Amino acid sequence: MVGIDTQAEIDAIEAINAVPEILQVVIRTTGLRFAAVARVTDSHWMACAVHDLIDFGLRPGDELVLESTICNEIRQHRQPVIFGHASQHPVFATHHTPLQYGFESYVSIPILRSNGEFYGTLCALDPLPSTLDAEVISQTLGLLAQLIASNLDLHERLQHSDRALQSERETAHLREQFIAVLGHDLRTPLNAVRLAADLLEQKPLDDAARRLAKLIQSSAARMGGLIEDVLDFARGQLGEGVKLALEPHADFAHWLHQVVAESQAGKRGEPIRVVIDLPHAVNCDRARIGQLLTNLLANAITHGDPEQGINVSVGVQGETFTLAVRNQGPCIPAEDLPLIFQPFTRGRGGQPREGLGLGLYICAHIAKAHQGTLSVTSTPEAGTCFTLQFPLTMAA
Structure with a gap:
């Protein structure tokens, strides 16, 4: 993924009204004082929503270097990561992320879309060590992560529906314009040509001029037939259908x-x-x-x-x-x-x-x-x- 649309990602999460309450539940469940929803791609880590009680310094739209985060590793193995005392942990005591950002307690749950796509993480951290019940936290936050993923899917479907509706409106407008052009803007000058040919034929003309007048009449009649055909075609193709007077x-x-x-x-x-x-x-x-x-x-x-x-x-x-x-x-x-x-x-x-x-x-x-x-x-x-x-x- 080359880039990331910051505002679109934030808007997608903000469209989920439950996200602020979800982050509060994360803090109450874990006892940690910072919680966030992070968008994680193969090149970016970005905070989309934050609940911060420790002034950690991240705001929605802020980014971290992807390789400096544990979320990058979760993106690859897609498993929760939970520990309550990094400096005493056999793996994370020497891990670069807790050392760089200065936290002891950490929880991160992957958010997976319904199509299997990895969206990001629901995470929490605290500079202080904590006693964490990994099983309870994993189950509770896992359900919250699924809720976020389901709402993201719904948001995407609504966007597709809105775009489809807009496209239908544009098509309807195009149909009205096209039929108006055929029905009026082309037929009006054509009727003038027909009338002029009829008037011309009533004048005293030599044989060559009379043949030309008849040619104009027949060509105008044929053009009128073509316009009617295209008008019927437009109605059929653009959904209006052939109108009947039964x-x-x-x-x-x-x-x-x-x-x-x-x-x-x-x-x-x-x-x-x-x-x-x-x-x-x-x-x-x-x-x-x-x-x-x-x-x-x-x-x-x-x-x-x-x-x-x-x-x-x-x-x-x-x-x-x-x-x-x-x-x-x-x-x-x-x-x-x-x-x-x-x-x-x-x-x-x-x-x-x-x-x-x-x-x-x-x-x-x-x-x-x-x-x-x-x-x-x-x-x-x-x-x-x-x-x-x-x-x-x-x-x-």
Whole structure:
């Protein structure tokens, strides 16, 4: 350990309200007139709390040369050291520590953290010799040392919790700022671009200028879609989730036919085949389900065989709403299936793709928000099929 954070070590011990009383119990139990909690590392000895009746001269934050202390030896063997008359002791009569600091009586108990880490010692000393009951002192002060260690562990956990809470607050603040930037600061100028393009198209323009106006409109629309995707991604990643406006829709089948028709307008080859059987109203967020279906159809149009066509089936199985989009074409590799709903995931093949690779990720979160699932299967025989299922009666 290269250094020691003096104030942090003192604060950790001061956070234990019982430490002053613990030091008084040490003095009453041992009869010695100086007691301390010492932080001992492989390079430092520092007093963190002191109860001094003999003006020994140590205050919280004061340090001793590590090698001059008995605590350094305790750090290595982790056993209590107790003696009441150093000058007559077979070992400590010639030991450098009692000679240097001038004490006869000494008690030091190791403080061990729950993970086995050596923290320091609970110690007491006196210049006068004393008769010490080593067994009673070892047991009593050992319990007090365990109490200090347990409180240090608790203090550390509370610090970790405080840091985690602060991190969550910062994340929440970042989420609010990020969503505000997407929701307002980017969409506001983009709406101005769209409006300007619409006004420009109403002017008498030559063919080249009209093509440019339409290009601005289509690019602005695509940018708006990207912003919405990133906004949904941010809500999903930062914990807010996809928000829903749930209500029963008796005309839900008509709405889905309209979504398919819009996707069909940009598709070449075989038409999209649709089978919808909804005997009653469906409680859902119609716009979000439309967004999901649009994304699945765009995915099928991009990756499927245009000559094979796309099948959309919608119905009710028991108390479960089911929507499936199936296309023929290259299969999704088996190793890619577990990753298909991850953000920024794209199909293989080396061809450049539009978008950010967030479509299926957002679809999965729309399904989750409806308390349902979005699954995928892909085989050469059956093709690739994405299936949405959610309960018709959702819990609040």
